[in-house]
Amino acid sequence: MPTAGRWRILAVAGAAALALGAVALRRPATAAAPEEFPLLLSETGLYAPDGSIHPANRPFSPQYPLWTDGATKRRWVRLPAGASIDARDMDAWRFAAGTVFWKEFAWQGRPVETRVIRIQADGSAAYATYMWNAAGTEARLAPERGVARGHELTRDRWHTIPATADCANCHESGPSRILGFSALQLSDDRDPLAPHAEPLPAAALTLRTLVAERRLRTRTAAEAAVAPRITARDEVERAALGYLSSNCGSCHNAAGPLARLGFSLRPDVTYGSPGPARHGHLGPAIAATLRHSGRFPLPGDTTGARLIEPGAPEVSAVIHRMRSRRPATQMPPLGTVLVDSAGVELVRRWIAGMRVHE
Ligand code: HEC
Numbered sequence: 001m002p003t004a005g006r007w008r009i010l011a012v013a014g015a016a017a018l019a020l021g022a023v024a025l026r027r028p029a030t031a032a033a034p035e036e037f038p039l040l041l042s043e044t045g046l047y048a049p050d051g052s053i054h055p056a057n058r059p060f061s062p063q064y065p066l067w068t069d070g071a072t073k074r075r076w077v078r079l080p081a082g083a084s085i086d087a088r089d090m091d092a093w094r095f096a097a098g099t100v101f102w103k104e105f106a107w108q109g110r111p112v113e114t115r116v117i118r119i120q121a122d123g124s125a126a127y128a129t130y131m132w133n134a135a136g137t138e139a140r141l142a143p144e145r146g147v148a149r150g151h152e153l154t155r156d157r158w159h160t161i162p163a164t165a166d167c168a169n170c171h172e173s174g175p176s177r178i179l180g181f182s183a184l185q186l187s188d189d190r191d192p193l194a195p196h197a198e199p200l201p202a203a204a205l206t207l208r209t210l211v212a213e214r215r216l217r218t219r220t221a222a223e224a225a226v227a228p229r230i231t232a233r234d235e236v237e238r239a240a241l242g243y244l245s246s247n248c249g250s251c252h253n254a255a256g257p258l259a260r261l262g263f264s265l266r267p268d269v270t271y272g273s274p275g276p277a278r279h280g281h282l283g284p285a286i287a288a289t290l291r292h293s294g295r296f297p298l299p300g301d302t303t304g305a306r307l308i309e310p311g312a313p314e315v316s317a318v319i320h321r322m323r324s325r326r327p328a329t330q331m332p333p334l335g336t337v338l339v340d341s342a343g344v345e346l347v348r349r350w351i352a353g354m355r356v357h358e
């Protein structure tokens with residue numbers, strides 16, 4: 001056990017429920033066990049003694065990043081020596097106990113926050129985040145309730161350091177807790193139109209390197225042999241679906257607490273079949289959202305706006321929600337205070353380009 005005082009118990013708030021509009025996102029039954037995190041980021045194993053990134057921690061970069069108000073991000077994973085990733089379900093990898101993920105957020109080259117996820121012995125995940133000092137020399141464990149004014153983005157618009165219950169809202173609401181380290185996110189067939197994607201860092205882990213290093217346990221060899229991609233008719237659709245999958249699909253999927261909205265933004269992915277993407281079909285999940293009216297019309301809307309109305313982004317609730325930064329209507333409901341204009345424009349183009357009779 002570590003010495004008392006330097007460590008403290010950080011539990012994901014047990015019964016935390018975040019009321020968002022009319023629906024409360026609640027923590028699913030598979031609650032993460034309480035976990036100890038050190039008070040200082042430098043004690044989490046991210047860095048070597050000389051302050052560089054420890055060589056056991058490998059960089060990776062999801063092809064469809066989450067928009068966080070223009071933050072630049074760096075990410076690393078430590079896979080325990082000799083452990084493999086259970087990839088028998090290509091849509092929901094399972095990681096060995098002791099696997100640690102880090103994600104650093106910086107604005108104007110200055111680190112502000114570094115988030116950590118550790119996989120526990122029972123397979124659950126523990127969450128923590130560290131807030132950097134102004135000099136960028138050290139980061140301290142943030143309070144469990146988060147920090148509302150973590151970093152000033154523009155005049156009086158603040159980046160919030162999320163509460164640990166907020167981590168769970170995105171990370172515990174779908175088939176997999178890990179959102180940026182998946183077959184699709186690490187595919188070597190990277191989407192050139194994905195908004196805000198960083199160039200691959202040197203020596204980054206990708207699906208191909210994971211296979212070469214024999215880290216993946218898949219059902220069939222063919223599944224990981226071909227770089228996965230989203231099933232889509234054209235490049236705009238592929239990128240729009242990828243964006244929605246990462247920025248919205250963590251909550252809007254068929255497996256988590258929001259499944260009852262009947263509104264999934266997780267697209268189909270093609271695994272293990274070489275050649276160009278299949279054409280002319282959107283995948284059942286997304287197709288089901290077309291033309292459906294939402295359950296939660298926007299304030300003042302008497303027309304029963306559709307979630308996605310082919311050819312008509314202006315009456316599509318998805319676009320209204322993405323353009324909004326009013327707490328009652330904005331999407332995503334947390335983690336951002338500035339509109340992602342590149343993301344909005346991509347999704348708008350996709351909806352505008354859909355033929356009306358699809
Ligand atoms: C608004 C939804 C959202 C919230 C809130 C959120 N995350 Fe994430 N997180 C994501 C998504 C999506 C990714 C993958 C895409 C990316 O990295 O850009 C991710 C990636 C990560 C990663 C890299 C491993 C992975 O899953 O890809 C870590 C570590 C992480 N988040 C930790 C946290 C912690 C800790 C908190 C709370 C303090 C938190 N996150 C809050 C959505 C969220």
Ligand code: HEC
Pocket residue numbers: 020021022023024025169170244247248249250251252258261263293294295296297307317318319321322328329331332333334
């Ligand atoms: C952290 C979880 C979370 C994320 C991420 C998220 N949403 Fe939501 N979304 C919700 C919740 C909760 C509701 C229901 C309450 C409400 O209407 O605000 C909702 C409702 C909606 C609705 C209304 C549905 C209806 O039936 O009327 C739309 C449209 C929507 N979200 C779009 C999006 C889009 C687009 C994104 C990504 C850009 C996104 N959401 C990301 C949690 C999330």
